[in-house]
Amino acid sequence: MKKSPILFVTMFLLVVFLTACGNSAIQSTGSSNEQPSNNGTNEETDEQGVVKIGSILPFSGVYASLGKDLSDGMKLYFDQVDWEAGGVKIEMIEEDTEADPQVALRKLRKLMDQDQIDILTGAVSTAVAYAVRDEVDSNQLPYLASHAGGNDLTRAQRSDYIWRSSFSSWQIGHSMGAWAYENIGEKIYMAAADYAFGREVSAAFKEAYEAAGGEIVGEVYPPLGNNDYASYLTTIGSAEADGVYGFFAGSDAVRFVQQYEQYGLKERFPLIGSGWLVAEDLRESIGMAAEGAFVSTFWDYNLETAENEEFVTAYEEAYDRRPTIESLEGYDAARIIVEALTALDGDVQDPDKIVEAISEVEFVSPRGPIKFDQDTHHIIQNLYITETVVEGDRTENKILETVESVQDPGE
Structure with a gap:
């Protein structure tokens, strides 16, 4: 029996169509694995186990040396815990504020929107700390201020999401x-x-x-x-x-x-x-x-305590120079973050739980015993x-x- 040419063409087109659909489905599945959507399980798996710390410090301009010392102090402590806490890896993303409030605001928005940080730290200039205050508060971003000492940051401009580990004027x-x-x-x-x-x-x-x-x-x-x-x-x-x-x-x-x-x-x-x-x-x-x-x-190189001697030795071995008070501030800020993450088992989904964990941290620092005032969110410490x-x-x-x-x- 002779096949109809029309039937033959129809069957041929059907095979081509099905083959094309099959290839398309395979390609679509492969693309999904490489670039999952924001709500996809693959992205969650990739991101799980990493906590992002945003750091805003001056690395250029008049306060550049202070920014470097703060950064080096933080890195020293993170190195000591292998950049892990509470079962998660720690990633620190640093941005240069140039000690300029407007620059700092732009860098903060980049850290929040593009890098999607979980915790913010840093600020040397009080003007910078004041400039980022409202963005931090409205976005419920946990912020551990590690240097800027203006009184109002923990007074008139106090926020539920801001805690300060450095000092006040x-x-x-x-x-x-x-x-x-x-x-x-x-x-x-x-x-x-x-x-x-x-x-x-x-x-x-x-x-x-x-x-x-x-x-x-x-x-x-x-x-x-x-x-x-x-x-x-x-x-x-x-x-x-x-x-x-x-x-x-x-x-x-x-x-x-x-x-x-x-x-x-x-x-x-x-x-x-x-x-x-x-x-x-x-x-x-x-x-x-x-x-x-x-x-x-609130700290000096010559404090004769075991904690300070250990810190000084480690810093000098790492950087071949003496630590400064800013180095100590960075070191303590990193430890506070690590202890908070440990208490949370690395879960940073709830910003209110993060700041609660930060507020409960207390230990004997190289500067002496430190803890937070629960009302002001400011550190209680010895002065020398x-x-x-x-x-x-x-x-x-x-x-x-x-x-x-x-x-x-x-x-």
């Missing part, structure tokens, strides 16, 4: 007040860099010093980034005071302390202030002019009064007194 300034009255004298002249943090630290010192019975006999506020302090030092030199309280940091601190000696004030007025005045990374540049300074700080002394051909800070468990009032 109030802690730094207030801790020196009573000691200065008892050990320096009844009259103090104040000098501080003219920006928000400098003003806050000075106000906190003034509050504590006057409460102890002392009198502030004068105040000067040179601009940030000042090169010549001659006119200010001349004004201070004409005052009747028992000492001078100063808040300067970075290159400002180097120039102020050196010029303080050059203008003969060091011989007349003991210089007191915050730890950044004679910080670990500045004293070599300052030279012997730093000798005799008294400052308050140090004196800068000469040892051999360099200066070192010597611990004189411990002010225990300093708690920001949160007002």
Whole structure:
């Protein structure tokens, strides 16, 4: 029997069609495996077991060295736990804020939208921390502030999703007040860099010093980034005071302390202030002019505790340089994150549970015992009064007194 040409053509087309559908189905399945949808099980499997930590720090500009030290401190601790906690791997994604609030906002949005981070940390500049505050709060993003010390971050701008492991300007300034009255004298002249943090630290010192019975006999506020302090030092030199309280940091601190000696004030007025005045990374540049300074700080290289000696040794072995206070901040921030993840068994799906776990972390740090104030979300820690002394051909800070468990009032 002869087959109909029409029937033959129809059968041929049917085979081609079915073959094409089969190949298409195979190709579709392969494509799905390579690029699963956002709700696909394959993506969940790929992402499961990885926690993303976003870090916003300055790696360029005036605060670049602080950003690097914070970053290195974090990496040192993460290295020590093999970048794992609670059964999950830790991935840290760093962005350079340039210490610019608008740049920081753009980088934060990239971390949230593109990288889909689970936890945020960092910020050196208080202005940056304030700038990202609303984005963090509205997106319910757990944020562990690891340096920026502006008071309002845990006061007027307090958020359920922000906890701070570093310090507040109030802690730094207030801790020196009573000691200065008892050990320096009844009259103090104040000098501080003219920006928000400098003003806050000075106000906190003034509050504590006057409460102890002392009198502030004068105040000067040179601009940030000042090169010549001659006119200010001349004004201070004409005052009747028992000492001078100063808040300067970075290159400002180097120039102020050196010029303080050059203008003969060091011989007349003991210089007191915050730890950044004679910080670990500045004293070599300052030279012997730093000798005799008294400052308050929440950590020092020469703290004689097992925890600090272990940290210093590990840091120096890893980076071939001394740690700074920012290195310690990064190290502690990483440990807080690790302990929180461990308590959660690595489950970071609920931001409220993450911040709750962070809030409950407490341990003995290289700086001493630390824990969080549940009301302010701010760290409770020891502050130390140090004196800068000469040892051999360099200066070192010597611990004189411990002010225990300093708690920001949160007002």
